[in-house]
């Protein structure tokens with residue numbers, strides 16, 4: 298730290314000195330001249346340039362003496378990922394205190410649900426957010442998952458880019474191994490408090506409680522405290538957390554962060570409600586900062602179909618990744634490499650690709666130079682291959698989409714669709730859509746509410762940058778009897794829900810808020826929306842027809858008696874005959890209305 302400062306100061310001195318000679322007024326020169334690094338003790342050297350800078354007139358934009366390569370070399374140093382993300386925390390979703398609260402809860406909830414599903418456990422989650430001060434909150438997320446073995450806890454929570462999901466192609470909520478450790482780092486940065494984790498892997502095993510911080514310079518965990526939890530610790534009344542620590546298996550994560558809490562759909566409340574919608578197999582208890590308790594009971598009693606892990610499809614791999622894979626593979630030759638490290642490449646096809654690239658079949662993958670990798674890449678692109686395996690995804694399904702919607706939205710009409718898998722850049726994905734319409738509870742003259750999900754995780758921010766929003770806006774809702782202004786969301790008493798599931802969801806940034814607009818993905822979303830839209834159109838038209846018929850019937854009932862009276866007056870007929878004429882008229886009109 299001190300060393301780095303010194304380096305910066307020395308470099309700054311060098312650039313400033315000549316400028317001072319030319320333009321600085323005398324007073325400034327005096328101060329500046331004190332700043333000569335060799336002549337002064339260290340403390341004075343540190344303070345002087347700041348004073349000099351204040352006294353100096355605005356520095357000229359170009360330094361007159363440029364830095365030498367050696368000066369620059371002295372400034373170079375490695376930047377650890379955690380240092381990088383400390384400065385760029387907006388990239389991870391910590392750009393405002395309100396969003397920080399949501400992101401923290403989201404990362405912990407994502408991990409809990411992923412862990413439970415991977416372990417084949419129906420998830421039960423407890424989320425408690427409590428206010429410490431108006432700008433400081435405590436977040437606790439506890440699951441009944443498999444727990445985490447002791448040795449892994451420090452690195453999972455105290456090191457960025459450490460996780461079990463990055464190197465696999467499998468539908469999961471987490472991807473990069475950044476999530477929960479970033480939340481811990483944010484807490485540490487804003488409140489100075491370490492992240493606290495309690496985890497137990499089985500009822501007969503002792504649990505562990507850790508307090509962990511991140512050494513951001515080295516991206517390494519620092520264990521602040523570590524203690525064993527007794528196998529059967531009896532819950533004691535005065536320790537609030539004792540009962541939770543007593544869990545049979547699972548993990549409890551507790552953080553103190555700078556945050557603000559707002560109610561509403563775009564807040565953490567909305568996130569949890571939507572999480573329950575897309576995860577009908579999870580039971581969630583949420584205690585909000587105001588003490589309000591929300592219980593989301595389990596709708597589905599079975600776990601969703603477990604998603605499968607696949608190898609990358611050759612057509613989805615970029616040259617850089619291919620090079621990396623070539624250098625990391627355990628295969629002894631490139632033919633075996635293609636066959637074993639990718640999906641959909643049989644032995645003969647692998648040979649065909651290597652021959653087409655003009656390379657020897659037995660070439661060692663590690664020896665492939667850039668040009669050879671490029672030849673291989675081109676040969677791969679030119680070879681016809683089977684589409685990637687697509688039955689590896691785990692959709693929510695039409696029935697549960699509707700069940701989930703029904704639990705949260707009261708409406709007259711519901712429809713859902715779950716499309717078959719498709720492929721973008723070699724990655725299988727699938728799109729599901731559902732909608733709820735009408736019923737008097739939803740506002741009729743406002744834009745429809747849209748909720749977006751990626752691998753069952755609600756996306757709350759960056760709505761306009763997302764492929765889902767773009768597809769909704771581009772769909773012609775008028776075809777289905779719904780109003781829509783040009784380039785806008787439809788105006789209707791409607792909630793629209795779109796879910797994209799993939800082994801690798803292409804997000805527009807690390808904070809995973811919006812889905813990138815690949816044409817294949819846009820097309821599938823459009824088709825899903827058209828499908829639910831068509832069903833809605835039929836419902837609306839049927840409703841319109843019935844309303845029209847109702848109007849005519851009321852006309853008949855309203856006017857025919859008057860016609861009877863008028864006829865009686867003009868023709869002088871008696872009451873009995875008048876009633877008969879009215880009955881005949883009513884009958885004729887009813888029949889002609891039905892035949893329309």
Ligand SMILES: Nc1ncnc2c1ncn2[C@@H]1O[C@H](COP(=O)(O)OP(=O)(O)O)[C@@H](O)[C@H]1O
Pocket residue numbers: 404408409412440442443444445453459460461462463470471472473474475476477478479548
């Ligand atoms: N509640 C939990 N239960 C079990 N394992 C967990 C839990 N939370 C995190 N993990 C493990 O820690 C890893 C790192 O988590 P995280 O930093 O959020 O990255 P990611 O979810 O992207 O992999 C996960 O891959 C998972 O293996």
Ligand SMILES: [Mg+2]
Pocket residue numbers: 404407408470471472475476477
């Ligand atoms: Mg995660």
